[in-house]
Amino acid sequence: MAARLWRWLREDVWEIRFRRYVALLLTAVVVAAAVWSGLVMTKEDRSCAPGVSRPRNSDDCVGVSTTAYDFGRAPFSATVRAIDRENRRLKPGSYVTVALFLPFTASAPASLNDIQHQLQGAYLAQYQANHDTTDQSPSIRLVLANPGADGAHWQTVVDRLAAMAKGPDTLRAVIGIGQSTDANKQAVGSLTRHGIPVIGTSITADDLANGQDGKDPYPGLARVSPTNTDEARALASFARVSGGQALLVFDKPGDPYTRTLQDSFQRLLTGSRIAPQSFAPPADRTLDGTTGNQFRQIASVVCDTPASMNTILFAGRHTQLRQFINALGDRGCTDRKLTVLTGDEGSYLTGDKKLNRDALTRNLALRYTSLAHPDAWKQQAPATGGGTADARALDDLIARGASQPVGPIGPTALEDGQLIIAYDGMRLAVQGLREATPTGRAVPPLTDVVNEWAYIKGSHRVNGASGWICLDGHGNPYDKAVAIVELTPSGGSRFVKLAWPEGKPPAKDCLPPA
The missing domain is CATH 3.40.50.2300 (Response regulator)
Structure with missing residues (x-):
């Protein structure tokens, strides 16, 4: 009797313990599943748009956008929709990709105006290139690369751009960059080490340029704007x-x-x-x-x-x-x-x-x-260095951008020069890409685009709306027109005069000296 009672107690206690173990195990599984589900949900919540997400400990939407995503900035929306419409029109295998690298999530009003105008200028040059009556190739696909409001996430964006250069996106150039900051210096350094051609639109710092002391720390960098x-x-x-x-x-x-x-x-x-x-x-x-x-x-x-x-x-x-x-x-x-x-x-x-x-x-x-001014080529026309026809071509394109099929691209402003200089930057990219494309092929090799900057001079110069762009052997514009502008009390600016680093406009051949 005692042995039977002992066996019953032992089995009963074992069953209670077993049930406890099972309950604990199930609880652990449920908790783990909840934690994992929470992590997955959190990861999914970090996404802003295809190719764009919020890094840990940041609310900034960072990455490379290939859709009509405007980075939460309403002033960009109209132009971004126009870019997306133009991109979707392109046939696979007929285009190369150019990335506009700017801090699209900036919040300062002055910075937002700058970015909005550069976005408009780059798009207008893309549209112009793709609808050129000469039917040149390749066509241009434009994507938007955002390293964050302060550029802190440049490495994430550079890594993505480097992958796009090797894959079916056929990325072949990066334009823009924005201000001459330490973060942008690092980004340009990394991009050029990857062999990706870069065109600075508004960067002017001497130490974000090649040719200083005869050195080229950024092989493949070309610039539209003069150095400081x-x-x-x-x-x-x-x-x-x-x-x-x-x-x-x-x-x-x-x-x-x-x-x-x-x-x-x-x-x-x-x-x-x-x-x-x-x-x-x-x-x-x-x-x-x-x-x-x-x-x-x-x-x-x-x-x-x-x-x-x-x-x-x-x-x-x-x-x-x-x-x-x-x-x-x-x-x-x-x-x-x-x-x-x-x-x-x-x-x-x-x-x-x-x-x-x-x-x-x-x-x-x-x-x-x-960097540019809308009145620079209207009030006077030097014998060389630029001309009214090139500025007028952009004016006509802007007017067409008020409605379809070119636009609408939203309100435009030219006094800060940013739209003009981004337009010229994209035009330089287009010329380099097309000149570097071998006959019978749709996509130029990266190295050939990099080498092309050495030939942008003389009869191969870019006749920009900001003036002639004739690059020296280091990718810097030679004797580029500089607009001297005066701020007015009424809120605008007054064009004063064109000035030249060499003290006078370049000669008609626009060939930089040795």
Whole structure:
């Protein structure tokens, strides 16, 4: 009896334990499944559109978009739809892909305007190329590459572009790049190491160019815009700046754009009697920070300088430029005429609502080098270096872009030069791609496109809407026209004059010297 009872208890206890183990096991399975399901759902939630997703710890939609995705920016929508319509029209095997590399998720209004206009310019050149009556090939497919608002995710995008260059997408060029920042320097370096041709539209920093000290750190990089040094040389030839009449105000520690602009300006100021004045902006130079306080003090220093010192050379980004102009508007010596000269970042102020435009009525002028201006080839036509017909061709295309079949592409603006310069950048890409395509083939080898930049000169130049594009042996535009523009109190800009790095337009043959 005792043995039977013992056996019954043992079996009963074992059964209870077994049931507990099963229950625990089932619970663990359910929990694991829930966790896995949550991870899967979370991963799926990171997707923004085909080819675009949010990296971990970021709400930025990063990647390469091949659809009508506008990165959540309504101003881009009309143009993006037009690009998608044009891309879907293309037949497989008839096209090569060009990526427009810009920070499409930027939030600063000035940056959004810049990107919107470059997007429009690149598309108009794509449409023009694909509908050329000469029926040249290959056709151009345009995709949008976003490295994030601050460019921090450039490596993710570069990896994707490198894969597209090897696969059926037949990526053969990257254009755009945007501002001359450290992140963009790294992106261009990586792209060119992959053998992918790059065309910088608005980059101007000297250290984001080939040919400095005879070195080419970015093999395959071509540029539409002059370097900061060339812009400063053109500005000097226009304004005839001398060391005894100018004061340098610069960003410390600076970034690639501001540092090379500072170096270029300092070379113009040999013998200056007043030490340069520095300011320290936030790391994110689109933010105001407390820099306004520094500029109020610098404005006082300006008033303390001799009356003969009437020119200020400003090496800084557009947010700080706006703060500086506002401070100068409240200076204590408004009876004294001052002219601020700066690089192409001045163009951003045409749409900056925080700018106190009354400052420009107080004996203060802001003049800057613009990458392009719609009036540059209308008011005067130099014997060489560009022409009215090339600018007029873009005007006609923009007018057609108001409606189908070209558009609609949304409201356009040309005063900041960004639409014009992106249009020229895509036209350079198209010429290089088509010249490099062997007879009987649809797609050019990457290396042949890279080699093509050496031949963009003379009769093979690109007759851009911003002026002739004649590349030297390092991919830089030789003696490119520089538009000198003045900001107006009414909110726009006034074209002043064309200037040239060499002091005069290039010869008719447009062949860079040895």
